[in-house]
Amino acid sequence: MRNAWIICRKELSSYFVSPVAYFLLTMFAVVFGFFFWTALGYFANASLQMQMSGQTFPLNLNEQLIRPLLQNVSVISLFLIPMITMRLFAEEKRTGTIELLATSPVRDLEIIIGKWLAAMMLYACLLIFTALNFAFLFKYGNPDWKPLLVAYLGLLLQAGALLAIGTFISTLTKNQIIAGAATFGVALLMFVLGWVGEYESSTWARVLSYLSINAHLESFSRGVLNSKDAVFYISMIFFGLFLTARSLESLRWRS
Amino acid sequence: MINVKDLTKRYARTVAVDGISFDVGKGQIVGFLGPNGAGKTTTMRILTCFLPPSDGTVTVAGFDVLEQPLEVKKRIGYLPETPPIYQEMETDEYLRFVGQLKGLTGAELERRINYVSERCSISDVRKKLLGKLSKGYRQRVGLAQAIIHNPDVLILDEPTAGLDPKQINETRDLIRSLAGDHTIILSTHILPEVEQTCEQVVIINKGRLVATDSVRNLQARARGAESVVLEVAGRDTALDVGKVQQRLQQIAGVGGVVLRNQFDSHAVFEIEGQKGALVRGDLARAVVESGWDLNELRPAAMSLEEVFLQLTGSEAQAQAAGAEGVPA
Numbered sequence: 001m002r003n004a005w006i007i008c009r010k011e012l013s014s015y016f017v018s019p020v021a022y023f024l025l026t027m028f029a030v031v032f033g034f035f036f037w038t039a040l041g042y043f044a045n046a047s048l049q050m051q052m053s054g055q056t057f058p059l060n061l062n063e064q065l066i067r068p069l070l071q072n073v074s075v076i077s078l079f080l081i082p083m084i085t086m087r088l089f090a091e092e093k094r095t096g097t098i099e100l101l102a103t104s105p106v107r108d109l110e111i112i113i114g115k116w117l118a119a120m121m122l123y124a125c126l127l128i129f130t131a132l133n134f135a136f137l138f139k140y141g142n143p144d145w146k147p148l149l150v151a152y153l154g155l156l157l158q159a160g161a162l163l164a165i166g167t168f169i170s171t172l173t174k175n176q177i178i179a180g181a182a183t184f185g186v187a188l189l190m191f192v193l194g195w196v197g198e199y200e201s202s203t204w205a206r207v208l209s210y211l212s213i214n215a216h217l218e219s220f221s222r223g224v225l226n227s228k229d230a231v232f233y234i235s236m237i238f239f240g241l242f243l244t245a246r247s248l249e250s251l252r253w254r255s
Numbered sequence: 256m257i258n259v260k261d262l263t264k265r266y267a268r269t270v271a272v273d274g275i276s277f278d279v280g281k282g283q284i285v286g287f288l289g290p291n292g293a294g295k296t297t298t299m300r301i302l303t304c305f306l307p308p309s310d311g312t313v314t315v316a317g318f319d320v321l322e323q324p325l326e327v328k329k330r331i332g333y334l335p336e337t338p339p340i341y342q343e344m345e346t347d348e349y350l351r352f353v354g355q356l357k358g359l360t361g362a363e364l365e366r367r368i369n370y371v372s373e374r375c376s377i378s379d380v381r382k383k384l385l386g387k388l389s390k391g392y393r394q395r396v397g398l399a400q401a402i403i404h405n406p407d408v409l410i411l412d413e414p415t416a417g418l419d420p421k422q423i424n425e426t427r428d429l430i431r432s433l434a435g436d437h438t439i440i441l442s443t444h445i446l447p448e449v450e451q452t453c454e455q456v457v458i459i460n461k462g463r464l465v466a467t468d469s470v471r472n473l474q475a476r477a478r479g480a481e482s483v484v485l486e487v488a489g490r491d492t493a494l495d496v497g498k499v500q501q502r503l504q505q506i507a508g509v510g511g512v513v514l515r516n517q518f519d520s521h522a523v524f525e526i527e528g529q530k531g532a533l534v535r536g537d538l539a540r541a542v543v544e545s546g547w548d549l550n551e552l553r554p555a556a557m558s559l560e561e562v563f564l565q566l567t568g569s570e571a572q573a574q575a576a577g578a579e580g581v582p583a
């Protein structure tokens with residue numbers, strides 16, 4: 001796995017020498033910041049009104065502020081994840097550096113894991129930005145940090161699955177833009193699959209909504225560590241990386 | 256060092272390499288010669304385990320490319336047709352990355368980076384971005400990455416393509432100087448390159464092996480009978496070409512006399528000698544004694560270029576050439 005780490009470091013540094021990482025970080029910070037502060041304003045307003053109308057039912061920071069916000073994070077990620085993964089293999093194929101990787105004494109799997117890990121780390125950097133906003137809440141309010149941690153774990157796992165799929169799609173073309181667009185399409189589809197289950201209850205609908213990448217975030221965002229949902233994401237990660245490995249292999253046999 | 260046996264590579268629609276076999280001994284520098292589309296790149300990609308063969312066996316240092324690719328890859332340095340560089344990296348950073356991929360670490364890694372930078376004359380661009388380097392420098396960085404782990408075998412795909420004449424010479428010198436330490440296969444579609452750089456040559460055309468031999472033997476083999484180029488000038492008068500030709504024809508050992516070029520006062524002939532019988536002194540004497548001037552007399556060594564055309568010329572061309580000899 002030393003080799004995976006070498007690849008991972010190279011990917012990370014190429015994220016950070018090009019504008020990609022800074023662009024994503026800025027975009028994420030701005031969009032999430034906007035959600036955060038409007039939600040916070042709304043929340044403060046609501047609790048003020050409740051106090052004035054004499055209600056004693058306490059508003060819960062975790063339930064009413066943090067949870068919807070983290071749901072938003074997964075929506076924003078939908079747009080950012082394709083930008084993280086699109087270049088991973090497509091660019092190496094376009095410039096021919098894939099020949100260097102493939103003729104070095106390194107296993108395909110090490111290359112794949114290295115690249116996926118770098119994508120995960122960049123995504124984790126994005127999440128840290130959101131955590132900075134929440135740190136503000138800890139200063140002035142009293143939210144529970146354990147469910148918050150579980151929610152973050154859920155976000156990371158969900159992104160891991162989408163990043164693995166994006167990595168796979170990036171092996172299919174030399175063109176970054178196509179890889180990005182296709183990843184976005186697939187991610188969006190997996191995101192909305194769950195909607196079928198809301199008005200249908202046939203087996204088909206249930207299978208589809210099981211495959212929905214978003215449905216499994218529900219438990220995490222409530223702060224509950226549900227092993228079934230964790231298993232879903234982890235198997236999606238394995239599945240995506242497995243497809244990537246097959247794709248790299250068939251690339252050689254075909255071309 | 257390298258054994259290729261009945262190697263065949265089929266793509267979806269084309270057969271790129273069709274049953275070629277050759278061996279390369281340790282320390283040799285071999286030119287892999289063929290026109291564009293001959294299958295050079297494909298063969299090299301198979302040698303480097305980038306592509307699997309469709310048929311046949313390839314071993315490098317005793318390891319089969321299909322069965323033990325990691326062992327093969329450890330022993331090979333490869334420079335693809337376009338140097339595999341990351342535009343956004345600095346030269347040093349890039350060499351460090353490649354060195355690590357090839358398994359180097361710590362002080363050894365730094366030592367090798369210094370060594371190959373020196374060797375490939377890229378020391379002055381070690382802190383520059385690769386994307387900003389000229390084509391010549393990129394090629395040398397490409398060579399530096401290929402030798403960073405001191406591999407037994409070096410595989411270079413058209414290492415001088417796209418360079419200017421000065422860079423080409425520098426690159427050839429560099430490759431020749433590497434020959435002592437490594438077994439080298441370099442591909443090219445330029446003949447002088449092989450004549451200047453290589454000892455052995457493997458010629459392929461349309462995926463098939465045409466010839467494999469030492470450069471010198473190939474030249475000799477294609478030359479066949481000796482032939483001589485002769486330039487004769489008239490003294491103070493215009494030259495009667497017909498007369499010269501007649502005179503030359505009479506000399507013992509001369510097979511045929513062909514007028515190559517004719518000017519007012521001088522003419523160039525190519526004289527085909529019967530093997531072992533042609534004496535150049537006889538030619539010179541005959542010219543001078545007949546009252547003409549002898550401007551030039553030299554053996555018409557066949558360049559590899561002609562050898563190559565002769566060997567790769569399609570059968571149709573060969574037949575056409577044969578038909579010319581038959582009087583109509």
Ligand SMILES: Nc1ncnc2c1ncn2[C@@H]1O[C@H](COP(=O)(O)OP(=O)(O)O)[C@@H](O)[C@H]1O
Nearest residue numbers: 255266269271290291292293294295296297298
């Ligand atoms: N990836 C590929 N897919 C299909 N055909 C290919 C591929 N690469 C090369 N070829 C074909 O194989 C033949 C040999 O190509 P190549 O090995 O690149 O020749 P060279 O390097 O000698 O110019 C050509 O006819 C080429 O069109």
Ligand SMILES: [Mg+2]
Nearest residue numbers: 295296297336
């Ligand atoms: Mg080629």
